[in-house]
Amino acid sequence: MRWIPIMNCRPGMRLAKKIYNEEGMVLLQEQVEMTDTFIRRLIERDVSYIYVEDERTEGIVAPDLLSDETRIMANKAIRQQFMQHMSDGRARKRRLDHDMDATVSGMLDNLVHDISKHNKAMVMLNDIQTTDHYVFRHSLNVCVYTTLFGVYHGYERDQLKLLSMGALLHDVGKMHLDPLILNKTSPLTKLEFDMIKKHAEYGYRILREDPNIPRIVAHCAYQHHERLNGSGYPRGLTSDSIHEFAKWIAIADSYDAMTTNRIYRPAMLPHEALEILYTGSGTLYEQWMLSLFRDRIAVYPLGMSVKLSTGEIGIVAEINSDYPQRPIIRVLYDAEGASVPLGTELDLSQLLHIMIVEMVDVE
Incomplete structure (x- = not known):
């Protein structure tokens, strides 16, 4: 399979990986032939990239982190909880008594179970899903990233479940913001940005008042925009005053926001987002946490087409777990643009003089 930005998709290409709808149900199956209509609708529904079939990439498979x-x-739990937390008071609390146990708790058990099976895998969210609400998809992505890093860090299952819940609900306060401001495409005014920042406080109050939500989960919502040097919000907390869970969520939240299409800008590539995170190492984010993140994140996704410093063009065929920034490349074209025999691969962890210089579109 080959990873391509949706803007590079052409009619006649065949899907190599399922695309899911907003409820997590299969929208388009593997081997579906793409049409102008499918491509346009996926773009409209904020899909950033897809996987397509390519005989030159046989054997390259991006595994799913979560079961269907x-x-x-x-997806059901996120929608249910976020929408119910928009309801008022008494009616909401009555419903949550049952729903928290039946939906969120059971889902988190499944999520931790699925992710724990990938404790040696490189982090790469391969599930492709349309969305009708950015916050819902973002919340699931942040939950998956944060839970994975909780597994890598070695938290016990009970702690993992708390961390996952905190990540899942970290942005619940945004449901109380004005959608016109939240979805604004032009730059925010200072007043509008101050209103956006209120979501951390709103989330804390909502979750603190819910008898089914552990207090630490409420603090994850409260603190996920705090930064080590005190430059964050809402309280300007510094390093030792920020809970460790909130520090993990802060990294995952920032990374997913950068690597996802937004109303006001296109998605960054993983390695670009990682470079930006590292500019805040030790000042905004814990250095040791960023180091673990860097060592476990697949900055060049499987199937991505890249150009090397030698002029050769190829596909990321395998991620080196010890050196994720230096994957194995299946070469397709030499420096002159001539096709090379299939099976020619370069292990960049062994060829330190060769660098990936850019992502390219391969026909």
Whole structure:
């Protein structure tokens, strides 16, 4: 399979990986032939990239982190909880008594179980899903990233579940913001940005008042925009005053926001987002946490087409777990643009003089 930006998709290409709808159900199956209509609708629904079939990439497979059952449960839980937290008071609390136990708790058990099976895998969210609400998809992505890093860090299952819940609900306060400001395409005014920043406080109050939500989960919502040097919000907390869970969520939140299409800008590539995160190492984010993030994140996704410093063009065929920034490249074209025999691969962890210089579109 080959990873391509949706803008590079052409009619006649065939999907190599499922695309899911907003509820986590399969929208388009593998081997579906893409049409102008499919491409246009996926762009409209904020899909950034897809995987397509390519005989030159045979054997390159991006694994799913979540089972179909868990994905459906997660999407249902996010929508249910966020929408119910928009309801007022008494009616909301009555419903949550049952729903928290039946939906969120069970879903988190499944999610932790699925992710724990990938404790040696490189982090790469391969599930492709349309969305009708950015916050819902972002919340699931941040939950998956944060849970993965909780597994890598070695948290016990009970702690993992708390961390996952905190990540899942970290942005629940945004449901109380004006959608016109939240979805504004032009730069925010200072007043509008101050209103956006209120979501951390709103989320804390909402979750603190819910008898089914552990207090630490409420603090994850409260603190996920705090930064080590005190430059964050809403309280300007510094390093030791910020809970460790909130520090993990802050990294995942920033990374997913940068690598996802937004109303006001296109998605960054993973390695670009990682470079920006590292500019805040030790000042905004814990250096040791960023180091673990860097060592486990697949900055060049499987199937991505890249150009090397030698002029050769190829596909990312395998991620080196010890050196994720230096994957194995299946070469397709030499420096002159001539096709090379299939099976020619370069292990960049062994060829330190060769660098990936850019992502390219391969026909």
